[in-house]
Amino acid sequence: xxxxxxxxxxxxxxxxxxxxxxxxxxxxxxxxxxxxxxxxxxxxxxxxxxxxxxxxxxxxxxxxxxxxxxxxxxxxxxxxxxxxxxxxxxxxxxxxxxxxxxxxxxxxxxxxxxxxxxxxxxxxxxxxxxxxxxxxxxxxxxxxxxxxxxxxxxxxxxxxxxxxxxxxxxxxxxxxxxxxxxxxxxxxxxxxxxxxxxxxxxxxxxxxxxxxxxxxxxxxxxxxxxxxxxxxxxxxxxxxxxxxxxxxxxxxxxxxxxxxxxxxxxxxxxxxxxxxxxxxxxxxxxxxxxxxxxxxxxxxxxxxxxxxxxx
Numbered sequence: 082x083x084x085x086x087x088x089x090x091x092x093x094x095x096x097x098x099x100x101x102x103x104x105x106x107x108x109x110x111x112x113x114x115x116x117x118x119x120x121x122x123x124x125x126x127x128x129x130x131x132x133x134x135x136x137x138x139x140x141x142x143x144x145x146x147x148x149x150x151x152x153x154x155x156x157x158x159x160x161x162x163x164x165x166x167x168x169x170x171x172x173x174x175x176x177x178x179x180x181x182x183x184x185x186x187x188x189x190x191x192x193x194x195x196x197x198x199x200x201x202x203x204x205x206x207x208x209x210x211x212x213x214x215x216x217x218x219x220x221x222x223x224x225x226x227x228x229x230x231x232x233x234x235x236x237x238x239x240x241x242x243x244x245x246x247x248x249x250x251x252x253x254x255x256x257x258x259x260x261x262x263x264x265x266x267x268x269x270x271x272x273x274x275x276x277x278x279x280x281x282x283x284x285x286x287x288x289x290x291x292x293x294x295x296x297x298x299x300x301x302x303x304x305x306x307x308x309x310x311x312x313x314x315x316x317x318x319x320x321x322x323x324x325x326x327x328x329x330x331x332x333x334x335x336x337x338x339x340x341x342x343x344x345x346x347x348x349x350x351x352x353x354x355x356x357x358x359x360x361x362x363x364x365x366x367x368x369x370x371x372x373x374x375x376x377x378x379x380x381x382x383x384x385x386x387x388x389x390x391x392x
Contacts, residue, residue, distance in 0.1 A: 091178060094159045096129070125149070142391055153387060165385045175250050176243070192244040204276050206236040260377060261306045
């Protein structure tokens, strides 16, 4: 290959994708026909898959030297896998795409054109999804709250399919933040962006491992990392509860003095105590989320452990 050509790296996190890999790799390799002036590099990060994903990746690597395979020691999560892939990417620009082909790789051609014109971040945003209604509702709510409470003007449909300049890659790696949303982190950096809209396709093969617990973790990570809204929420709830409790106390005292009501039983007191305890537990939980992240960062443990590299 001509070493003077601009290099384009594509990072693909892999987790239980043995059904997708035989279709994903040929489609990615075919991008060379659309990007003749680029040298392509494919970085697949096996995020602790327990199926045949790694074997299939290594077989593909034997046939094409442009393929690199990074094997993590266990499942660290897709965001950590992406960080690992970025660390090994050597391209002048780097694309990030999922392995399930719900995002069309051919869109990279249009994204690269924007990069050529100086855009350091090019986002493929979803104008619609061919997904179940429940999943659409969760995603729409998540991105709506993220835009309103954390990152202003965040794309309504969200994104996890994008292209970034090598400068942005270095900045993300320099931050070394754990328990975060890499996509939101890239957006937070503030570089001038270009957005390309598309329809996210229905998954054809395999079952998504994007479980509810992982979605909830991403939801919490995003807001704790990029917003002070949870802390403000606690303060607001505390203030409102204090005001209501004071007004209720005044109401009871006045009505007792004028004889409109008779103070009896413990029902009201028990109800108030239970309500206040519930609020306190919510507040302690929010504080705990922040404290856990502070503790986790202070340990300085890596976000992922690379078991083996094949490159």
